[in-house]
Amino acid sequence: PEGMDWPQWRGARRDGIWREEGILEKFVGETIPLRWTVPLGAGYSGPTVAAGRVYVMDYVKDKSSERVLCLDWRTGSTLWEISYECSYADFTYEAGPRASVTIHDGRAYALGAAGNLHCLDAVSGKILWQRDLRGEYRIRMPKWGIAAHPIVEGELVITQIGGAGEACVVAFDRRTGEERWKAFPDEASYSPPIAIEQAGHRLIVIALGFRLVAFDPADGTLRWSHDQPKSSWPISIPAPVVQGDLMFFCTAHAGSYLFRLASDRPAVEIVWERGRRPRSDDTLTPVIPDPLVMNGLVFGVQTDGELRCLDLKTGKRLWETLDPMPKAWHATMHLVRAGETGDRAWIFTEQGNLILARLNAEGYHELTRARLLDPTLEQGPRGRAVTWSHPAFAYRHIFARSDRELVCADLAASR
Numbered sequence: 001p002e003g004m005d006w007p008q009w010r011g012a013r014r015d016g017i018w019r020e021e022g023i024l025e026k027f028v029g030e031t032i033p034l035r036w037t038v039p040l041g042a043g044y045s046g047p048t049v050a051a052g053r054v055y056v057m058d059y060v061k062d063k064s065s066e067r068v069l070c071l072d073w074r075t076g077s078t079l080w081e082i083s084y085e086c087s088y089a090d091f092t093y094e095a096g097p098r099a100s101v102t103i104h105d106g107r108a109y110a111l112g113a114a115g116n117l118h119c120l121d122a123v124s125g126k127i128l129w130q131r132d133l134r135g136e137y138r139i140r141m142p143k144w145g146i147a148a149h150p151i152v153e154g155e156l157v158i159t160q161i162g163g164a165g166e167a168c169v170v171a172f173d174r175r176t177g178e179e180r181w182k183a184f185p186d187e188a189s190y191s192p193p194i195a196i197e198q199a200g201h202r203l204i205v206i207a208l209g210f211r212l213v214a215f216d217p218a219d220g221t222l223r224w225s226h227d228q229p230k231s232s233w234p235i236s237i238p239a240p241v242v243q244g245d246l247m248f249f250c251t252a253h254a255g256s257y258l259f260r261l262a263s264d265r266p267a268v269e270i271v272w273e274r275g276r277r278p279r280s281d282d283t284l285t286p287v288i289p290d291p292l293v294m295n296g297l298v299f300g301v302q303t304d305g306e307l308r309c310l311d312l313k314t315g316k317r318l319w320e321t322l323d324p325m326p327k328a329w330h331a332t333m334h335l336v337r338a339g340e341t342g343d344r345a346w347i348f349t350e351q352g353n354l355i356l357a358r359l360n361a362e363g364y365h366e367l368t369r370a371r372l373l374d375p376t377l378e379q380g381p382r383g384r385a386v387t388w389s390h391p392a393f394a395y396r397h398i399f400a401r402s403d404r405e406l407v408c409a410d411l412a413a414s415r
Contacts, residue, residue, distance in 0.1 A: 003395035007050040007103040009149040010336075010390065014194055014239075016292060017337040018346065018393040024413045025356065027370035032354060035397065035408045036076035041067065042378040042403035043096025044147075046390030049073060050103035050122065054392075054399055056406055057110055059096030064088070066097055068110045068118065070125055073395060076408060080125030086114045091145040095378040095403060098147035098190070100390065102157075107174070109157050113145035117159065119177055129177030137163030137170065140187060143233050147190035153204060153217040156180055160206055162188025168208055169193075171220065183220035184208060189236035191251075196242050198261050205247070209234035212249060212257075214266060223266035228254040229275070238290040238300075246271070248293055248312065250284045252303055258315060272315045282317040284308055288388060292335040292359070295343060299359050305331025307347075307364060321364045324357070325349045330381055332388045335359075346393070348400065350386040351375055378403035 003020050010016040041058035048055045054071040060083065067083040088094045091113070102109040107128065108120040115134035120127055133139060139146070140162045148160040156171040163170060168184035187209030195217070196203050203214045203223055213225040228236070231253035240249040245263060250256040255275040259268040274283035284291060284300040291300035297318070298310040305327045308320040324347055325333055331350060338344040338356065344367070347355040354372045358365040375385035391400035396412035 005050040005103075006392040006394040007048055008151075009046065009048070009100040009102070009192060010290065011393070014151070016290060016335065017340055019340060020393070020396055021339070022413050023338065023396060023411050026368045029370065031371045032409045035410050037405045037407045038071065038076040038078075040069075040401055040404060040406045041096060043401070044379060044389050045097040046100045047392045047399040047401055047406060048100050048103055049392050049394035049399060053079060053122065054406070054408075055101035055103060055108055056401060057097035057099075057101060057112065059088075059094075059113075066112045066116065068101060068108070068120065068125075070108070070122070071406070073397075073408070076406070082118070082120065082125055082127065084116060086112055086116050088114060088145070090141040091143060093144050093379070098145060099149045102150050102152060104152040104174070109150050109152065109174075111146060111150050111159060113147070115139050115146050115161055117150075117172075119157070119174070131172070131177055133159070133161050133163070133170070137161060137167045137182075139163055142188050142190065144190060146188070147237070148188070148206075149192040151193045151195065151204065153195055153202075156217060158193055158204060158217065160188050160191070160193065160208070162186075162209075169206065169215075169220065171217070181220045183215065183222070184213065186211065187234050189234045191236040192239050194239050194242070196247075196261070199263060199265050201266050203266060205240050207236040207240065207249065207251065209236075212240065224268055226257075226259070226268060226270075235287070237288050238286055241291060241293045243293050243312070246312065248291065248298055250286060250291055250300060252285045252287045255281070255283045255285055256310070256315060258312065271313070274315055282310060282315050284310060287330045288332045289334055292337060292345060294337055295360065297359070297361060299335055299345070301331060301333055303331075304329060307333070309359065309361070311361075318361055319363050323364055323366060324355055325351060328384065332386065334390050336393060348372070348387070348391045350388060352387045352402070354398065372398065372400055372409060373402050373405065373407050376403035
């Protein structure tokens with residue numbers, strides 16, 4: 001297919017940048033015409049797209065089973081699906097799987113909310129290997145289930161699961177499913193791992209329950225760590241974001257941090273840090289959405305739904321606005337940069353709206369907005385209809401899901 005894949009959470013490089021060109025700049029009308037829509041069960045698992053196929057997970061409540069679905073990107077027709085029984089006992093927000101299916105080298109890695117990990121042939125759906133991580137590793141189940149998107153690094157697939165003992169993070173042989181190593185006694189968070197280069201080392205950085213760690217992917221050897229303030233339970237969901245030698249990290253319970261990555265060895269120093277209180281502080285405290293860092297600025301979503309801009313190097317708050325979305329507790333909108341340069345971003349709000357805006361130091365400049373899909377009640381807090389899943393951007397289209405449907409819409413400029 002024409003255009004780039006979106007084979008894992010936040011795109012091929014896990015950086016939330018949509019690099020395709022020839023994309024529309026203005027919507028015609030208040031709703032976006034859909035290329036297709038297909039029925040779907042509930043879940044937070046955002047779609048991923050690779051080699052002409054769309055992958056997504058859902059939960060079939062009356063059968064207490066999770067599914068992995070593979071669809072044809074052009075038509076939405078089902079190419080294959082697998083399902084397996086699993087219990088959602090021990091955690092809240094039971095709408096369905098959290099993690100996106102990671103596609104790598106012809107294989108699909110699907111991690112369910114209760115810790116079921118499957119490696120599937122991405123074309124046929126054949127199960128190549130599977131693990132029941134909750135049973136095998138005696139997972140200390142996080143309040144909101146297993147959510148961190150796995151990462152494939154070299155010959156390993158690395159997962160954050162919060163297993164008993166020293167098994168918060170476990171690495172498996174990506175081909176055989178055999179355990180290669182396990183590490184860290186910490187509780188699990190919901191934050192996904194990222195890969196970085198530092199001082200000639202390839203490292204994995206991940207927010208565990210109450211600390212940020214960097215380790216050698218080959219064996220889990222800890223290279224550096226930074227403790228975060230404790231709270232009643234771990235609530236880290238966004239991943240760290242690296243720009244050059246700077247790394248920005250923010251979380252609802254601990255506030256925001258800017259680290260400098262040492263150039264001569266694996267180590268970090270704090271440039272600035274801001275706690276979450278008082279509310280007027282120059283900080284960012286998102287619950288779910290990942291911040292977007294571009295042009296020396298940080299854009300992110302406050303706990304109550306404000307879109308906020310900070311100066312990256314100082315942490316100073318430049319502006320905030322409720323223009324994209326009204327206030328709501330745990331409000332969520334996903335920010336994806338439109339191209340590697342410039343100041344434009346796609347914003348998918350929890351109300352199901354898609355916005356193209358310019359984001360810069362001067363403020364929020366909305367270019368166009370339209371409705372993509374209707375929010376649903378299953379995922380939301382206290383009966384609020386939301387769309388909390390990451391969309392995927394591939395082949396000049398957007399792929400997004402609710403608890404009822406998966407939709408595909410053409411975002412190409414006039415063909």
